[in-house]
Amino acid sequence: MALTFYYGSGSPYAWRVWLALEHKGIPYELKTVSFSAGDLTKPEYLAMNPRHKVPTIAEGDFSLYESAAILEYLEEQYSTGKVLFPGSVRHRATIRRLVREADEYLAHALERLVDHVLFTKQEKWDLQEIAAGRKAFLEELAIFEGYLRGDWFGVELCAADFTIFPIIALCLRMEKKKPDLNVTGALGPKIAAWMKRMQALPYFDKTYPPHWKA
Numbered sequence: 001m002a003l004t005f006y007y008g009s010g011s012p013y014a015w016r017v018w019l020a021l022e023h024k025g026i027p028y029e030l031k032t033v034s035f036s037a038g039d040l041t042k043p044e045y046l047a048m049n050p051r052h053k054v055p056t057i058a059e060g061d062f063s064l065y066e067s068a069a070i071l072e073y074l075e076e077q078y079s080t081g082k083v084l085f086p087g088s089v090r091h092r093a094t095i096r097r098l099v100r101e102a103d104e105y106l107a108h109a110l111e112r113l114v115d116h117v118l119f120t121k122q123e124k125w126d127l128q129e130i131a132a133g134r135k136a137f138l139e140e141l142a143i144f145e146g147y148l149r150g151d152w153f154g155v156e157l158c159a160a161d162f163t164i165f166p167i168i169a170l171c172l173r174m175e176k177k178k179p180d181l182n183v184t185g186a187l188g189p190k191i192a193a194w195m196k197r198m199q200a201l202p203y204f205d206k207t208y209p210p211h212w213k214a
């Protein structure tokens with residue numbers, strides 16, 4: 001049964017799922033929702049996802065939301081030869097820990113900045129709050145810099161890479177609105193080189209948020 005992927009451009013959580021679908025080579029139908037047109041609060045969407053967020057996947061009458069759970073589902077449901085949780089039991093547990101840490105700490109730090117920079121009008125910016133948010137994000141990034149021992153966050157490219165990359169990419173994207181945020185200049189050397197490896201993945205451009213290309 002064909003998988004439908006409900007996606008919203010710019011969502012780091014939806015981007016994670018898109019990268020995972022492409023990595024595993026799972027066929028899917030992409031449905032891009034419009035935040036501004038209220039697609040997420042339409043009854044048919046709320047029936048699949050009462051939290052009115054992207055991503056959601058659906059296969060017939062089965063639907064699933066929460067990006068971390070979706071990656072686990074894709075891994076168990078689709079044996080394509082490409083895995084999201086490679087390695088030994090301990091390696092796979094470490095990937096799950098990294099996904100959890102990325103959602104619990106790095107994404108929380110990002111969302112604080114998103115609220116203050118993207119979702120607040122420029123004339124109402126609280127520069128002290130933004131500076132504190134930047135500091136908190138960079139402190140988190142330093143921890144993740146320490147976790148990167150090889151080319152990827154796992155023994156191979158894995159769910160943790162697909163989770164962490166979009167979170168950092170959205171933070172860097174905010175520099176378009178506030179250039180002196182300058183998180184790019186504060187990236188550690190290992191994360192900076194890893195981001196280049198992610199950007200070189202054959203399906204990277206396909207998954208790049210469409211409205212960022214404009």
Ligand SMILES: N[C@@H](CCC(=O)N[C@@H](CS)C(=O)NCC(=O)O)C(=O)O
Nearest residue numbers: 011012013052053054055066067068
């Ligand atoms: N924990 C969720 C977060 C999803 C999320 O926050 N999605 C945002 C976009 S980044 C959204 O759809 N927001 C729309 C809304 O809340 O109405 C996941 O990992 O899937």
